Amino acid sequence: xxxxFIFSAIMVSIVVAAIFESLWFWSLAILLLIRxxxxxxxxxxxxxxxLGIVTVIRCQSFILKQKAENFQTAVFSPDKISVNGDILSGxxxxxxxxxxxxxxxxxxxxxxxxxxxxxxVARVKIAEEQPLSGPRNPGEFDFKKYEQHKGIFYQVNLxxxxxxxxxxPQTISEKINVLRIHIINYLSQLPKWLKIHAQSLLVxxxxxxxxxxxxxxxxxxxIHLFSLSGLHxxxxxxxxxxxxxxxxxxxxxxxxxxxxxLPCYGLLVGSKSGIWRAIILAMLAIxxxxxxxxxxxxxxxxxxxxxxxxxxxxxxxxxxxxxSFLLSFTILYLYERTSLFFATFKMNLVSLPLICxxxxxxxxxxxxxxxxxxxxxxxxxxxxxxxSAFTIHWSFWSFVNQIFDHLYQFLDSLALNGQFTFITGxxxxxxxxxxxxxxxxxxxxxxxxxxxxxxxxxxxxxxxLLNKFPLNGSVNLIDIGQGDSILITTPLxxxxxxxxxxxxxxxxxxxxxxxxxxxxxDFNTLPVLRSKGISHIDKLFLTHKDVDxxxxxxxxxxxFDVREVNFGIGxxxxxxxxxxxxxxxxxxxxxxxxxxxxTVGQLKFHVLWPKKSGKGENSDSLTLLTKIRQKNWLFTGDxxxxxxxxxxxxxxxxxxxxxxxHHGSKTATGDNLLKITKPSVGLIxxxxxxxxxxxxxxxxxxxxxxxxQYFNTAEYGMISWYYNFFNNxxxxxxxxxxxxxxxxxxxx
Numbered sequence: 001x002x003x004x005f006i007f008s009a010i011m012v013s014i015v016v017a018a019i020f021e022s023l024w025f026w027s028l029a030i031l032l033l034i035r036x037x038x039x040x041x042x043x044x045x046x047x048x049x050x051l052g053i054v055t056v057i058r059c060q061s062f063i064l065k066q067k068a069e070n071f072q073t074a075v076f077s078p079d080k081i082s083v084n085g086d087i088l089s090g091x092x093x094x095x096x097x098x099x100x101x102x103x104x105x106x107x108x109x110x111x112x113x114x115x116x117x118x119x120x121v122a123r124v125k126i127a128e129e130q131p132l133s134g135p136r137n138p139g140e141f142d143f144k145k146y147e148q149h150k151g152i153f154y155q156v157n158l159x160x161x162x163x164x165x166x167x168x169p170q171t172i173s174e175k176i177n178v179l180r181i182h183i184i185n186y187l188s189q190l191p192k193w194l195k196i197h198a199q200s201l202l203v204x205x206x207x208x209x210x211x212x213x214x215x216x217x218x219x220x221x222x223i224h225l226f227s228l229s230g231l232h233x234x235x236x237x238x239x240x241x242x243x244x245x246x247x248x249x250x251x252x253x254x255x256x257x258x259x260x261x262l263p264c265y266g267l268l269v270g271s272k273s274g275i276w277r278a279i280i281l282a283m284l285a286i287x288x289x290x291x292x293x294x295x296x297x298x299x300x301x302x303x304x305x306x307x308x309x310x311x312x313x314x315x316x317x318x319x320x321x322x323x324s325f326l327l328s329f330t331i332l333y334l335y336e337r338t339s340l341f342f343a344t345f346k347m348n349l350v351s352l353p354l355i356c357x358x359x360x361x362x363x364x365x366x367x368x369x370x371x372x373x374x375x376x377x378x379x380x381x382x383x384x385x386x387x388s389a390f391t392i393h394w395s396f397w398s399f400v401n402q403i404f405d406h407l408y409q410f411l412d413s414l415a416l417n418g419q420f421t422f423i424t425g426x427x428x429x430x431x432x433x434x435x436x437x438x439x440x441x442x443x444x445x446x447x448x449x450x451x452x453x454x455x456x457x458x459x460x461x462x463x464x465l466l467n468k469f470p471l472n473g474s475v476n477l478i479d480i481g482q483g484d485s486i487l488i489t490t491p492l493x494x495x496x497x498x499x500x501x502x503x504x505x506x507x508x509x510x511x512x513x514x515x516x517x518x519x520x521x522d523f524n525t526l527p528v529l530r531s532k533g534i535s536h537i538d539k540l541f542l543t544h545k546d547v548d549x550x551x552x553x554x555x556x557x558x559x560f561d562v563r564e565v566n567f568g569i570g571x572x573x574x575x576x577x578x579x580x581x582x583x584x585x586x587x588x589x590x591x592x593x594x595x596x597x598x599t600v601g602q603l604k605f606h607v608l609w610p611k612k613s614g615k616g617e618n619s620d621s622l623t624l625l626t627k628i629r630q631k632n633w634l635f636t637g638d639x640x641x642x643x644x645x646x647x648x649x650x651x652x653x654x655x656x657x658x659x660x661x662h663h664g665s666k667t668a669t670g671d672n673l674l675k676i677t678k679p680s681v682g683l684i685x686x687x688x689x690x691x692x693x694x695x696x697x698x699x700x701x702x703x704x705x706x707x708x709q710y711f712n713t714a715e716y717g718m719i720s721w722y723y724n725f726f727n728n729x730x731x732x733x734x735x736x737x738x739x740x741x742x743x744x745x746x747x748x
Contacts, residue, residue, distance in 0.1 A: 004044045005302035007036055011048045012055040012309045013316040019059045021317055022429075051306065059313050062151070069095040074124050075167060078116045078181050082208045085515025088113055088161075092124075097151055099132060102158040107512045112164070117185055119178050121167040127159035136479040136717035137524050137735055139360060139426065139531030149314040176267045180205070183268075189392045191401035193408065197385040200226055204269035213408065219415040221348070221355075221366030225377045230278030230324060233265075235382060237282060255286045274324040276311065280304045297332050301325075319358045323351055326436065333444045344370050346443050349456065353435035356424045356463075360530035364420045418561065425467025425533025435459055467533030470494060475633065476720045477659070478502075478528055479713040479735070480520040482687030482694070483548035486635065486659065487528065488603070488628075491725035495601030496534055499541045499624070499635055501525065503551015521555045528718070529560070536561035539600050541624065543567075543637025545574050545616030553577075557584050564588040566598060568622040570613035577616075592622060594650075603628060608647050609639065618662065619643045625653065629723040629730065634677065636661040641670035648676050655679045657721065664695020664712070674706040681732065682710040683719055690714075711740060 011032055018025035029052070036045045071094035081090035088102040104110045132155050134144035147153070169175040184205050187198040196213065199205045206214060217223040224231070237258070244254045262279045269275055281304045288295050295303075305325055308315045315321035330350045334343060348367050355362055363369075388397055414420065427435075435456060442452035469492050476487040483502035489495070502520045529537075540562050542550045556562065557580065569591040571577055581589050592598065596607040606625045614620030621637030632655040636644070639661045658679035661668030663686040682703050686694040695712060703710045711719055716734035723730040732740045 003296055003298050004041065005299045005306070007032065007044060008048045008051045009302040009305040009309075011052045012306060015052050015055045016059060016309060016313045017317055019056065020314065055309065055313065058310055062313060070126070071095050072123060072125075073121060074098075074100075076116065076120045076122060077177055078118070079177075079184055079205055081113070081116070083110060083113050084208075086110065086509070086513035087515045091150075091152065099147055099152050099155040100158055101155065102161055104513070107510075110512060117181065118166045119169060119174065119181070120164050122161050122165070123163045124161050125159040126156050128157040130155055130157075135735075136713075137528050138718065139527030139529075140524060141527070149318065173267060176264060180268050180270075187389060187392070190388055191397050193401050193404035194385070194388045194397050197226070197381065198389045201232055201382065201385050202269075202389060204275070216408070216412050216415040218359075219363055219421065220369050220411060221363055222369055222373050222377075224323070225373065225381075230274045230281070230328070232382070233275060233278035233282070235378070236386075239386070252290075255290065258286060259283055274320060276308050276315075277304055277321075277324050277328065280307050301329060301332060319354060322354055326350060326354070330440065330443050333440070338446075340375075341367075341371055342448065344374070346439075350436065350439045350443065353427060353432045353439075353460070357427045357429070357432045360426050360527075360533070361421055361423045363415075364422060365414060369414075423530050423533060423535040424464050426531045427463045431459060431463050464533065468494065470532075471725050472722045473628065473725065474720055474722045475628065475657070476528070476718060477683055477685050477713055478524055479685075479716075479718045480524045482663065482690045482692070483520070483551075484543070484637070484663075484685050485520070485525055486685075488600070489532070489534070490601040490603060491723075493601070494534075495603070496537050497539045497541065497600045497603070497605070498537050500543055500549040500637070501540070501552040501556050503547040503549065503553075505547050505551075519552060519555055521552045521559065525552070525556065526560065536563060538563050539598060539605075540565045541567070541598075541605075541622060541635075542571065542577075543622045543635075544618060544620055545571060545576070546618070546638060549637065554580055554583070557587060562587055564590065566590050566592050566622075568610045568614065568616065568620050569593045570610065570620060571616040573613075574616050608651060609643060611646070618667075621661070623647065625651075625655070629728075631656040631723075631730070633657045633659070634679070635659045636668065638662040638665075638668065640667050641673075644668070644670055644673045648672060653677060656681065658682045658708070660684045660695065660699070660710070662694075663690075663692070664699045665692070666696040666698040669699055669702065671702055671706075674702060674708060678706075679708050682708045684710060684712040684714075686712055686714045688714045716740075 011029060014025050014029045014032065018029060033045070033049070036048060039045075074092040074094045076090075076092055080092075081088060083104070086104045088104055089100065092098055092100050104113065132144040132147050132153065135142050169178045180203055183203050184199055187202070188195055190198055196206070196210055199207075214223060214226070217226055241254065244251075262283055266276050266279045281300065284295075284300060284303055284307075288300075305316070308321075308325075316325065327347060327350060330347060334346065338346070345367055348370065352362060384400065388394070388400075391397075438452055438456045438459065442450070442456060445452060470489070471491055473491040474487070474489050476489075478485040478487055480502040481504075483504075484500040485502040486499040488497040488499070502525070504517055504520070506517075537560065540556075542553065542565065544550075553565075553576075557565075565587060567577070567589075572581070572589070572591050592607045593613075594607055594609055594611040598605040598607070603626055607622065608625055609623035610620045618638040619640050619642070621639040621643070623637065623639055623643075624635045626633050626635075632653065634655040634657070636659065644661070655677045656679065658669070658673075658677065658681070660682050664684045669682070684695050695710075700710065711732075711734070713719055715736075717736035719732070719734050719740075721730065721732050734740060
């Protein structure tokens with residue numbers, strides 16, 4: 001069986017992917033079994049099949065946990081909750097682990113939750129129970145899948161939380177969690193950067209307030225250094241072994257203690273996949289050495305992967321687990337005499353396809369930053385972190401913190417410089433697998449230039465070219481909730497237009513209750529753009545001044561490359577627009593009026609409204625008519641019915657696709673517009689259960705009376721219309737429910 005356990009490890013990984021990701025992975029499982037049959041190793045084949053069946057049973061146990069249970073009491077842990085203004089959220093433990101949201105009633109109650117430092121039990125009342133929601137646009141972070149991998153399948157909105165009492169831990173897991181809380185509180189006494197280092201590297205805890213720091217590290221490709229992983233466990237184990245060796249402590253005693261402590265440490269730091277890989281690897285090495293069993297490095301790796309997958313089936317379908325095991329596997333075959341730069345280059349080549357698959361971009365500085373930062377981290381940052389954890393009251397640490405402050409300000413400036421970030425778009429999974437296989441052959445080689453590097457370059461840049469020069473053009477209603485954001489692209493030498501950028505309406509509240517509700521640009525718009533390989537917007541149209549249409553303008557102009565901004569005449573006098581124009585002198589701003597024409601690639605946008613200078617109200621909405629592949633599209637912003645009728649007095653036209661005005665409000669999309677333009681399809685952008693009741697039933701009745709099919713982002717997620725450059729094929733498809741209309745035309 002020597003060096004054959006790798007087949008079983010690959011099989012269990014494929015089975016997990018087939019159950020939780022895509023059924024086509026079963027075809028890979030069949031190919032693997034055929035390969036094993038040709039090996040003529042019956043024992044290997046039988047063990048692989050048995051382990052595959054065991055994996056199926058193990059995965060089913062996770063699926064069966066999805067049923068929600070009612071509860072009246074819950075346990076709250078300080079390291080698993082977050083206070084954001086008057087919003088308390090996080091994880092609670094009842095009959096099962098559940099995601100929760102609770103609106104804090106007073107400032108005193110807020111202070112109570114902020115000061116929480118012990119495991120606390122409380123009586124709760126559930127206002128609403130609902131399944132976790134997944135992504136509604138391509139490229140978005142899948143929060144539902146992330147939580148399900150932690151065994152959390154439901155979210156509750158709590159009506160009340162009272163009778164808080166400190167509770168004593170009952171299980172070993174709870175006792176370890178309490179110890180974790182105490183360590184986090186103890187380390188919080190350190191200055192800012194040393195605190196972040198110690199909490200993240202020793203117990204795997206990063207508060208929500210430091211997410212921007214992690215984002216900077218992620219952009220530069222060095223987040224693996226600051227996220228507790230197998231690397232740090234191995235460094236700590238090596239450090240402990242050297243100390244025990246110095247004091248002449250018997251190796252058997254040390255190994256016995258390791259076998260007891262390592263699993264507890266895995267629970268302490270939150271059961272991260274990279275940690276368990278290192279822990280199980282270390283434990284297996286100790287056990288095999290004690291039993292005097294000779295095991296190859298490949299078999300040790302394979303057994304570690306098998307055990308990790310059976311303990312936590314999701315390990316190989318998460319980015320962290322995939323990178324951890326892939327890089328560990330790479331190290332097995334890395335030529336020993338390889339220079340630091342060449343080794344770093346190879347390791348980055350291995351991880352790059354996965355990074356592009358999950359994040360849709362990479363940073364040109366990653367290799368250089370890693371070459372400089374890895375030695376700095378191993379020789380300075382990590383030792384200082386370990387020492388500071390035991391000497392938290394040294395005044396010297398304030399000076400060290402100032403040095404780190406300057407260092408991270410510099411890294412932040414590098415990360416924010418968009419010139420170093422290259423947007424690739426999402427790679428097809430089959431080509432990601434091909435790139436990984438090619439790279440593993442390259443890793444074994446001793447030469448820098450060879451056929452494997454050439455093959456890698458051809459496939460890698462081929463993926464990018466497919467994303468940058470697509471065969472399809474499209475119109476996309478991005479699902480950003482209650483608001484508008486429409487993305488329009490042309491095929492081949494792609495040009496990009498966007499109509500509105502959405503925004504959230506904030507209502508007056510007390511200072512203590514103000515909370516950061518996030519930004520649709522970060523959560524929705526940018527992921528969509530990056531997943532499609534879009535690196536800039538040629539023309540951005542602003543329909544009017546309402547927050548739900550242009551509230552995110554400053555954010556997108558700061559975080560993304562926008563070449564030109566167009567809006568209805570008069571909007572330039574709005575104070576917010578004035579500030580925006582002043583803040584971005586490098587961007588061209590242009591007002592438009594009736595009769596103007598804007599060209600975006602092969603597309604011509606005809607301005608139908610406003611006719612004269614206005615204040616950016618609904619009645620002044622920029623209204624655009626364009627023909628895309630012989631189909632007329634009409635975009636009306638929040639234009640009201642009287643203004644629609646004024647347009648129809650001057651223009652007579654038919655449309656195939658109508659973007660309904662004002663999210664389907666009864667004040668827009670009047671009978672006259674529908675009667676004269678005769679649209680085949682109406683598209684609505686509205687939020688789920690929005691407070692305005694959009695789309696209004698009166699509007700939907702109008703659409704039915706005029707035989708207009710309509711689709712709402714609240715029901716379908718992002719709605720996209722695609723057309724092919726080389727033929728007449730077009731299709732209307734949605735992110736949540738697939739294709740709606742297919743064929744060479746939607747209207748005869």
